[in-house]
Structure formats: C-alpha cells, structure tokens
Amino acid sequence: MSLKEQITEDMKTAMRAKDAARLLTIRGLMAAMKQKEVDERIELDDVAIVGIVDKLIKQRKDSIAQFSAAGRTDLVDKESAELKVLEGYLPQRLSAEEVAAAVAAIVAELGATGPGDMGKVMAAVKAKLAGKADMALASAAVKQALSR
Structure with a gap:
C-alpha cells in the first residue's frame, strides 16, 4: 500500500471514529498533497509525500516554538497533537x-x-x-x- 493510500485510509478511519483533531490534520496533509499535484501537474510518489510531510512538520515545530514563547499552551498542545499525527507518516529516521x-x-x-x-x-x-x-x-x- 502506497503512502497516499495509507493516508486516505487513515482519513476514513478518523471520520468513522469521529476523531476531529486527527481528521483535521490528515485533511490538511491531503490538501497540501493535492495542491502540489495540481501546481506541478504530477502524480506524487512516496518520496514526494514524505517531503511534504517534512515541510508540515517543520511548520508545526516553528509554531510550537512561537506559541511557547508567547505562553499559549492551548495552541502548543494543538500543534503538538498535529505534529504527532504527521510524524506517523515518516519512515524510520537515521540516527x-x-x-x-x-x-x-x-x-x-x-x-x-x-x-x-x-x-x-x-x-x-x-x-x-x-x-x-x-x-x-x-x-x-x-x-x-x-x-x-
């Protein structure tokens, strides 16, 4: 099963479980993937999807740092939850x-x-x-x- 198919299945599972936070994160990822496909007129492979996930993870980490500095623990918790969902789509990292x-x-x-x-x-x-x-x-x- 390709990574794209896995993400689609996870979205369906989140819908059935009524897991709104997970569903929102997965939909954001799928929107970023679709945007790249439309902009570049390509079909994304697993490597390209991992690149998109990496970009979204970097954005979440930057947001967490900014929200922590501002003392917004509610937003830090939300971003951390999204970060955890996105990290699930990354392959095992090198040490x-x-x-x-x-x-x-x-x-x-x-x-x-x-x-x-x-x-x-x-x-x-x-x-x-x-x-x-x-x-x-x-x-x-x-x-x-x-x-x-």
Missing part, C-alpha cells in the same frame, strides 16, 4: 551517527574542503538523504565536516 557518516562519505566523494563548498555538499546530501534524515541535523553535520 545522528548515521547522518554524520553519510555526510562524511559525501564530503569525501565530492572532495569538498571548506565552508565555501557548503551549497554543493548540501545539494548532494538532500538528494541522498531526503526523507531519511532530519535536514537540520544533516546541515549541522555538513558544517562540522567542512570545518575540519
């Missing part, structure tokens, strides 16, 4: 050590030497680790690898 090892291999493969090569290395890292690793963690690993 920090695995990301660092993959980044080191990419740096060696490209022959990158310093901070000036950051863009070139990050492009390769995004291509290889998309959906498998947290890009903020990968970016930190690239910075560390290039500062040596």
Whole structure:
C-alpha cells in the first residue's frame, strides 16, 4: 500500500471514529498533497509525500516554538497533537551517527574542503538523504565536516 493510500485510509478511519483533531490534520496533509499535484501537474510518489510531510512538520515545530514563547499552551498542545499525527507518516529516521557518516562519505566523494563548498555538499546530501534524515541535523553535520 502506497503512502497516499495509507493516508486516505487513515482519513476514513478518523471520520468513522469521529476523531476531529486527527481528521483535521490528515485533511490538511491531503490538501497540501493535492495542491502540489495540481501546481506541478504530477502524480506524487512516496518520496514526494514524505517531503511534504517534512515541510508540515517543520511548520508545526516553528509554531510550537512561537506559541511557547508567547505562553499559549492551548495552541502548543494543538500543534503538538498535529505534529504527532504527521510524524506517523515518516519512515524510520537515521540516527545522528548515521547522518554524520553519510555526510562524511559525501564530503569525501565530492572532495569538498571548506565552508565555501557548503551549497554543493548540501545539494548532494538532500538528494541522498531526503526523507531519511532530519535536514537540520544533516546541515549541522555538513558544517562540522567542512570545518575540519
């Protein structure tokens, strides 16, 4: 079963269970997926869907940080619940050590030497680790690898 089919089935399950919060989150995800399909005139595959889920998760984390700073615990709780639902659609993530090892291999493969090569290395890292690793963690690993 593809990820798109799984999301559709989860939406139906949430409807039947009358789980309004979960349903709202899944509908938001499906709207983002549909928007991408319409804008780019493509059929999304699992990799593209994981990219959309990653983007939505990043938005939720940013919102949680902003709401926490403003003392809005009600909104923090809502965003946290949405974050938990969205994280259920991500594949198993690589650990920090695995990301660092993959980044080191990419740096060696490209022959990158310093901070000036950051863009070139990050492009390769995004291509290889998309959906498998947290890009903020990968970016930190690239910075560390290039500062040596």
